[in-house]
Amino acid sequence: MPERASGAAGPLGLFGGTFDPVHYGHLRLAEEAIAHLGLTGVRWIPAGHPPHRGTPQVTAEQRLAMVLRSTAENPRFSVDPAEVEASAPSYTVHTLTRLRSELGAQRPLVLLVGADAFAGLASWHRWRDLFALAHIAVSHRPGFPVETASLPHELATEFGDRRTTDTAVLAAAPAGQIVTFAMTQLAISATQIRKLLANGLSARYLLPDAVLDYIQDHSLYRNS
Ligand code: ATP
Numbered sequence: 001m002p003e004r005a006s007g008a009a010g011p012l013g014l015f016g017g018t019f020d021p022v023h024y025g026h027l028r029l030a031e032e033a034i035a036h037l038g039l040t041g042v043r044w045i046p047a048g049h050p051p052h053r054g055t056p057q058v059t060a061e062q063r064l065a066m067v068l069r070s071t072a073e074n075p076r077f078s079v080d081p082a083e084v085e086a087s088a089p090s091y092t093v094h095t096l097t098r099l100r101s102e103l104g105a106q107r108p109l110v111l112l113v114g115a116d117a118f119a120g121l122a123s124w125h126r127w128r129d130l131f132a133l134a135h136i137a138v139s140h141r142p143g144f145p146v147e148t149a150s151l152p153h154e155l156a157t158e159f160g161d162r163r164t165t166d167t168a169v170l171a172a173a174p175a176g177q178i179v180t181f182a183m184t185q186l187a188i189s190a191t192q193i194r195k196l197l198a199n200g201l202s203a204r205y206l207l208p209d210a211v212l213d214y215i216q217d218h219s220l221y222r223n224s
Helices: 024-037 060-071 092-103 115-119 127-133 153-162 168-172 190-198 209-217
Strands: 012-017 041-046 077-079 109-114 135-139 178-181
Touching: 012 024, 012 092, 024 041, 024 060, 024 109, 024 135, 024 178, 041 060, 060 077, 060 209, 092 109, 092 127, 109 115, 115 135, 127 153, 135 168
Parallel strands: 012 041, 012 109, 041 077, 109 135, 135 178
Antiparallel strands: none
16 A cells, blocks of 8 residues: 655555554554654554454454554554455554565664553563664653563563663664654553443544444444
């Protein structure tokens, strides 16, 4: 899918997730990452077969459709359907390797993760290899501290010296740094939205109306 962002050589944000469903916490993370980190755009990459969790309640195609609806009007957002279309598990290291060959060795790539996802990084497939492929930008998320002391031991000891709040490092190299950034704190989760909908309660204003309309039209996240 072609990049909708302009400025082809600047740092590009890559935002993977289950997006089950996509909500305003995700959208603000991507929007604020562009501003705080000087990104040319954000490529959203919905996971097809997430290796770290149980089977999502809706199909990968439906999660992709919701991401497409919520990002369509932002020219700096693009959506990469490759993980949804693949039959193999969605390991981030494979996705980054593919994007590296597509975008070239020099383009700064910035993997965007929330603090909760970053805390689990050391359990990801070939996680040490990620640093040769991309930078990692960690956003603050309510309830999940980002201090080094709260990181898994291997990550803190092996990669602690790569952490910085100086976002200029992202444009200066293609990969290898860990940057933390503070975004507007939104205590919204897909889990909370799924629970509300399963109980017949309103999830309005936690996610875009276009996504809620899609959920209603397809009778998703209902208990029965
Ligand atoms: P679930 O509740 O099903 O675990 P989630 O709301 O955490 O889902 P994911 O699709 O798992 O959403 O998250 C994708 C990425 O977005 C992760 O890196 C996660 O840390 C980040 N993220 C999700 N919600 C927020 C939020 N409210 N604030 C900051 N980051 C968030």
